[in-house]
Amino acid sequence: MLPARRYSSVLDVGCGLGVFTRMxxxxxxxxxxxxxxxxxxxxxMRLSENVPNVAFAQGDILQIDSVLRDENAFDLILVADVLYYLALLSDEVLTTVTRSIVQRLPPGGLILLVNHYFFDLDSQSRTVRQIHNAMEASPSLQLVREQRHPFFLASLYEKRA
Ligand SMILES: C[S@@+](CC[C@H](N)C(=O)[O-])C[C@H]1O[C@@H](n2cnc3c(N)ncnc32)[C@H](O)[C@@H]1O
Structure with missing residues (x-):
């Protein structure tokens, strides 16, 4: 789904073992x-020993600013299967998380949001729809592409100029 271009700096939040980070x-x-x-x-870190341009840091997506340096900006942010783990998942929390990551993007920067999904048929999928709707509601973001498949929903957003 990502435009085939060279990215300068990528952030993978809730990266787990860093599968997407290495990809x-x-x-x-x-x-x-x-x-x-x-x-x-x-x-x-261990799995990425031979990948020189990746780094990892321990931190909470709810306090992402405490992990990143002031000057950190990213032209691509990956958020894969992480937000539905938040204990308190409200529209307010989602708006706050979205705002904190959007401010790390320059205009034209991209967010790829991917989550487990099964067409609104189960409660988990409805939660995922809520997550994607909350991101889409950000006035700074424009939905540029969306793919729905069993069992995932993937949305690509671009930061408006
Ligand atoms: C299903 S895994 C997805 C990992 C990775 N994004 C991927 O797709 O391979 C979810 C990850 O989110 C992490 N996570 C959960 N809550 C988080 C939070 N508040 N901040 C950062 N990471 C979190 C978990 O520890 C776990 O590694």
Whole structure:
């Protein structure tokens, strides 16, 4: 779904073992995975020993500014199967998370949001729809592409100029 271009700096939030972080590595100058679990961060680092342009940091998506430096900006942010793990998942929380990651994007920067999904047929899928709707509601973002398949929903948003 991603435009085939070279990205300069990629952020993968809730990166787990860094599967997507490593996948995007050949297409960017640098990629940073941020992950709540320090155990996962250690494993991601170990699995990425031979990938020089990726780094990992332990941190919470709800406090992403405490992990990133002030000057950190990303032209692509990946958010894959993480937001539905938040204990308090309200529209207010989603709006706050969206705002905190959107401010790290320059105009034209992209967010790829991917989640487990099964066509609104189960409660988990309805939660996922809520997550994607909340991101789409951001006045700073424009939905540029969406794919629905069993069992995932993927939305690509671009930051407006
Ligand atoms: C299903 S895994 C997805 C991992 C990765 N994004 C992928 O698609 O391979 C969900 C990950 O989100 C992490 N996570 C959950 N809550 C988080 C939070 N508040 N901040 C950062 N990461 C979180 C979990 O520790 C877990 O590694």
């Amino acid at each position: 995007v590595a050949p297409h960017c100058d640098s990629a940073l995975g941020v992950e709540l679990s320090s155990v996962a961060v250690e494993q991601a």
